[in-house]
Amino acid sequence: xxxxxxxxxxxxxxxxxxxxxxxxxxxxxxxxxxxxxxxxxxxxxxxxxxxxxxxxxxxxxxxxxxxxxxxxxxxxxxxxxxxxxxxxxxxxxxxxxxxxxxxxxxxxxxxxxxxxxxxxxxxxxxxxxxxxxxxxxxxxxxxxxxxxxxxxxxxxxxxxxxxxxxxxxxxxxxxxxxxxxxxxxxxxxxxxxxxxxxxxxxxxxxxxxxxxxxxxxxxxxxxxxxxxxxxxxxxxxxxxxxxxxxxxxxxxxxxxxxxxxxxxxxxxx
Numbered sequence: 329x330x331x332x333x334x335x336x337x338x339x340x341x342x343x344x345x346x347x348x349x350x351x352x353x354x355x356x357x358x359x360x361x362x363x364x365x366x367x368x369x370x371x372x373x374x375x376x377x378x379x380x381x382x383x384x385x386x387x388x389x390x391x392x393x394x395x396x397x398x399x400x401x402x403x404x405x406x407x408x409x410x411x412x413x414x415x416x417x418x419x420x421x422x423x424x425x426x427x428x429x430x431x432x433x434x435x436x437x438x439x440x441x442x443x444x445x446x447x448x449x450x451x452x453x454x455x456x457x458x459x460x461x462x463x464x465x466x467x468x469x470x471x472x473x474x475x476x477x478x479x480x481x482x483x484x485x486x487x488x489x490x491x492x493x494x495x496x497x498x499x500x501x502x503x504x505x506x507x508x509x510x511x512x513x514x515x516x517x518x519x520x521x522x523x524x525x526x527x528x529x530x531x532x533x534x535x536x537x538x539x540x541x542x543x544x545x546x547x548x549x550x551x552x553x554x555x556x557x558x559x560x561x562x563x564x565x566x567x568x569x570x571x572x573x574x575x576x577x578x579x580x581x582x583x584x585x586x587x588x589x590x591x592x593x594x595x596x597x
Contacts, residue, residue: 366553368495369472372465373578373589374405376532377433377442377450379415380424384454386519388441389531391454395461402465404576404589405532406509408432415440422515424530428507428537435583447586470498475577475592484564486594488538488575492546492556500581502550503543506560507576508535509591510568538562538575542582570594 376392378385389407396403409416409424410433416425436442438450443457445464451457472493479486488506510533517528538560546556564570571594578589 366472366493366495368469369588370402370465370469371473371589371591372399372403372461373446373586374403374461375408375432375444376405377408377410377436377438377440379409379413379440380419380422380516380528380530381417381518382415382440383518383520385415385441386517386525386528388443388454388457391457392443392532395458398458399461399465403461404578404591406507406534406576407530407532408534410434413440419518420516420526422513424513424515424533426534426536428541429534431541432534447580447584469588470494470496471579471588473577473579473588473590475575475590477575477592477594479570479594481570484566484570486562486564486570486573486575488560488562488577488592490558490560490577490590492579494550494552494554494556496552498550499548501545501548502579503545503582504539504556504558504577504579505541505543506538508538508562508564508594509533509574509576510535511572511574512569513572535565535568535573536562543580545582546579564594 374392376388378388392405408429410430411425436444436450439452441454442450442452444450445460448464451460472495474491476489477486490504492504511531513530513533514527515530517525519525564573573594574591575594576589576591578586580586
C-alpha cells in the first residue's frame with residue numbers, strides 16, 4: 329500500500345514567537361534556546377534465511393535467540409522462507425513461504441541457514457553470527473523509529489503508523505520498509521541426526537510486505553529533530569493469529585545499510 333508521508337518541523341522561530349508573549353527579566357531574556365536532546369534507541373535487524381526441511385536451520389534459530397538475549401532484546405528478527413526452494417517445501421501441510429521472502433532470497437541467494445545483519449552481506453557461518461551482530465549493533469544510527477498499530481478484528485485489517493525521528497542531519501537516499509511477521513506457528517521441522525520435530529515453534533516468519541519489498545523512498549535530505557510519519561495497511565489472511573503477528577518497520581538505504589528498526593504487535597499484549 330502507498331505510504332502517506334508527512335513532515336513535522338517545529339521551527340525555532342515559532343518557539344521564539346511564543347516565548348515573546350511572556351515577560352522575562354534579567355539574564356533569562358538572553359538565555360539561548362536549547363533543543364531537546366533525543367538519545368539513540370538502536371535495534372538490530374536480523375534477516376534469517378531458513379526452512380522446515382533444513383536440518384541446520386534450528387541451530388540458526390537458536391543463535392538468533394541467543395543474540396537477542398545478549399543484546400537485551402534490542403533485536404528485530406525476520407525469517408525468510410522463499411518459495412520453490414528444496415528446504416522450504418511445505419511440510420505436514422504447513423506452508424511458510426511468501427512472495428516477499430522469494431524476492432529477498434533471489435537478491436541475496438545464500439545457502440541455508442544464513443543471516444543478514446542491518447542490510448549487510450549474507451553470512452552462512454552461524455559460529456560467527458554473534459560477533460557480526462555485535463559489530464553491526466554498535467554502529468551509530470542517525471534516527472529512531474517508533475510504530476503504533478490499530479487492529480480491526482472484524483475486517484482483520486491492521487493499520488500501522490510509523491514515526492522516524494532524526495537525531496542528526498542526514499543527506500542521501502532514505503527508504504522505509506514495513507513487513508508483517510508471525511510468531512509461534514506450530515508445525516514440523518527437520519533437524520540434525522534424523523531428528524524430526526512435530527511441534528516446533530516457528531517464529532518471526534515473514535508473511536508479507538506492507539511497503540514495497542525494498543522499501544519506499546521518503547526523501548534524501550533531513551535535519552536533526554525532523555520527524556517523518558507515515559501509515560500502512562494490511563489485511564491478515566485467515567489462519568494467521570493476530571495476537572502472534574507483528575509489524576516490522578526499518579529505515580535505511582534500499583538494498584543496503586539499515587540504520588534502525590522497530591517491531592510492534594498487531595494487537596495490544
